[in-house]
Amino acid sequence: MLETLQSAWKAKDLRAKIIFTLMMFLVFRFGAHIPVPGVDTAAFREMLAGGTIFGFLDVISGGALRNVTVFAMGIMPYINASIIMQLLTVVVPYLERLAKEGEEGRKKIVQLTRYGTVVLGFIQAAGMSVFFGRSGILEETTFASYAVVTISLTAGTAFLMWLGELITEKGIGNGISLIIFAGIVSGIPGGIVTLYNYVVAGEANIITIVLFLIMSLLIIAGIVYIHEGQRRIPVQYAKRVVGRKVYGGQSTHIPLKVNQAGVIPVIFAMSILLFPSTIAQWFPQSGFAQWILGVFNFTSIPYMIMYAMLIIFFTYFYTAVTFNPQDVADNMKKYGGFIPGLRPGRPTSEYIDRVLSRITLAGALFLAFIALMPNFIMGITGLNIAFGGTGLLIVVGVALETMKQLESQLMMRHYQGFMK
Structure with missing residues (x-):
């Protein structure tokens, strides 16, 4: 892996793609700290501490949900739209024909997926704004406040969808998977702090933590073994x-x-x-x-x-x-x-x-x-x-797939050099 990264960094075009991907990660992390106007983030953090489902969604969004930022919904509406579109492709004759038309058909399906993402994102954002209002998290329960929250969250998801497609087109790897990867990886420092707090509070001892780390390494080895x-x-x-x-x-x-x-x-x-x-x-x-x-x-x-x-x-x-x-x-x-x-x-x-x-x-x-x-x-x-096992599966799987794309790009360069 290190040799592949070193070789890719020496290639000018691949180095540009890697730098572009890293810069998009910075944009993603920057957006994960832009708060939605009119929301009491402190009250929402207390609710997350109570162990609601939003606490698990926060892991996927890389902490954006905890801070109620414009990226709070993450890329989940896009994933749901992709699932619906792929299932419909099997049962709807028109979509099945589009899937068999090659590049042009694929572009139309991607466009329909984008529309579906915006629709699902708007519905989910509207539901979240209503939930915030009923839970006393919104500072004002006016129509304008609900509209601002809904539009902000929908726009954040649409921007993440565009960012993922941009990474796929001009960077390295699958952009949507890499955004999820970046969100999970950004939570690793917080996870380490959480484990430390468990030890300090006496909820876990050193032996438990060591066994957990050993188990994580074994899981990673198993994921690589099955993946390869x-x-x-x-x-x-x-x-x-x-x-x-x-x-x-x-x-x-x-x-x-x-x-x-x-x-x-x-x-x-x-x-x-x-x-x-x-x-x-x-x-x-x-x-x-x-x-x-x-x-x-x-x-x-x-x-x-x-x-x-x-x-x-x-x-x-x-x-x-x-x-x-x-x-x-x-x-x-x-x-x-x-x-x-x-x-x-x-x-x-x-x-x-x-x-x-x-x-x-x-x-x-x-x-x-x-x-x-x-x-x-x-x-x-x-x-x-x-989310330990799911997070490890996603992180290791996306890392392996990205490295394979890098290796294929390097192999193409070697063939081009041979032909020249």
Whole structure:
């Protein structure tokens, strides 16, 4: 990793992309300290200390929610809009056609996702402003105050969406994932202080902290192991004579990753499960809302079952969206490739699909286990580390994917240099 970063820093264009990405991180952190007008942040911090669902959302937003800043909602409306759009792409014929039209169709889907982000962001911002008014957090409960809070929060989410797309276009890595990454990483110093306070207050001893750190290192090692793990299916290409030249005849393989979907299933599952609890917080006096908060409590059995099932579902769903065994089999057949012992075409496609389903199950179960393990620890010890596993999954996964993009960029430069 260090060698890759060093090599990338020496390349002028890659160094510019890295610097641009870091500058966008600074913009993100600067915006996370611009408060929304007319909100009593001190009163809201006291509410967060009471252990509401907003305390967990604050981890994802990098502390922006705790300070009620313009980035308080984070990028969650964009993620929810992306989930809805990807699900609709499967069932709506028009969107399915757009998805198959290549770059132009993708641009239209991205534009629809942007509109959906603004709509969902406005609805969530309006709900938060109503909640602030009912909880006495707004300094004035006038229409203008509600409008200012709603517009400020919606504009902050729209700006973060634009910032993420800008990082993807001109920086390194996936911009939306990197914004979530930056938000979680920015909370690490505060997490260290929290652990220290636990020790000082006697709620945890040194041995507990050391065991927690060892467990974190083991989780990181496991995430890297699964993320890099792959099943290699051997492929043989038949020899072809074209004129006086002989093509093919070599052996290669299809690398099927154990975790083809990366950290996307965890992010999707988390955003969906946070949505009902967030809505319920707007109506604190409602009995139904209290039931929702009880069911969607991070340490409750129903919540953990739903979390695990959603992670497994989105792992299979996102793998199916990004990897099509039929296309792989058709391309192999087109260029004279075949898997030893199998006929080209449909038998090859079915075999690849069967292998992919099995290894995807292993990856999905691992993601669910890592994401839920801190919930059990919090239920047993009482330590507030419920986002430890999810945070580690996202941070390590995004870091690995970003490093792979850097390596591919460096490899492209080497090929260009060879051709010149």
